[in-house]
Amino acid sequence: MAVEDQILDGLLANNIEFVTTVPCKQLAGVIDKVENCPDIHHVPANKEDEGMGLCAGAFMGGKRPAIIMQNTAIGVTINTLVTLTQFYRMPLPMLISYRGELGEPVACQVEMAVHTKALLAQLHIPTYHFHHEDDVREFDAILKHTFMCNKPVAILTDAAFWKGY
Amino acid sequence: MIRSEVLRDIAPVISDQLVVCNIGLPSQELHMIDDQPSNFYMLGTMGLSSSIGLGLAMAQGQKVISIDGDGSVLTNFGTLPTIANNAADNFILLIIDNGSYGSTGDQPTYAGKKTSLTEVAKACGCETVIECAAEDTAETLRAALASDKMTIIVSKCESGNIKVPVIQMDPVVIRDRFMKEVERRNAS
């Protein structure tokens, strides 16, 4: 099964019904799956902090949320992660394309890649890194972990995982 | 009329509604005027009141009022196209537009100058956008609640602040109390 399908299955198996996205080329396939899934309410956001606000509201309305975004968004969302998601103790799985890793054609993406894990560590955000196709097998457990501990959790997915996209 | 007077005026209208209230003085004032379990107070994260309210409205069936400010809408301008393109008829966005960043000392915003948030909301595709004078906010809000249509209200008021204590409730307590109230209302 393609990793996109396995990710969608993981979302559905964990009752995630509300997904907000800001696109990335690497994530195009999975965003397409989410958009076309009748059991998921997909709301494209203009900026990732806005998306996290939507997710916070959906969570308080009784729906399990998730956000799909690029790692550059970590730079955009630090204040929101800290003062909304963490301060109010809300769960938020973040499926993140880890741009700027091996195979990256765009030099500027490396500038954010070198800070990505350090920032997530500084924010005390549990972080998982999908590099091999098989790593997707942990997706289900990561989602369960996220809703168990009521924290934002990062799943970094690099170009090797997406087979160069 | 300043924002705290608008909040006093609309308190009877919103008292029994789910309310997401903007960071800073608006939340502190609403908390002082009429604290309710149906109020979600933002203690941080400028700009996201409308996003949180829209997410909440889309996730459940009760009406939701987001109280926002002109400065906060300017901070999160991307919210208006998202609201327009994901219309939820149980959602009302009330922008209390005093033309200033009230919580930080009344520095002027561009909404008090050339930029009309009403026109911006319309240009973004929001279908029902009503600009009203501060004195008419309660009545406009009452009509919007009765209309069952997603409505953006821009209430034009004067800038100015009153002395008000900070909210000492823990964020997790605010969130838990609010979620229980949302659940209770959806169950009955």
Ligand SMILES: [Mg+2]
């Ligand atoms: Mg203002």
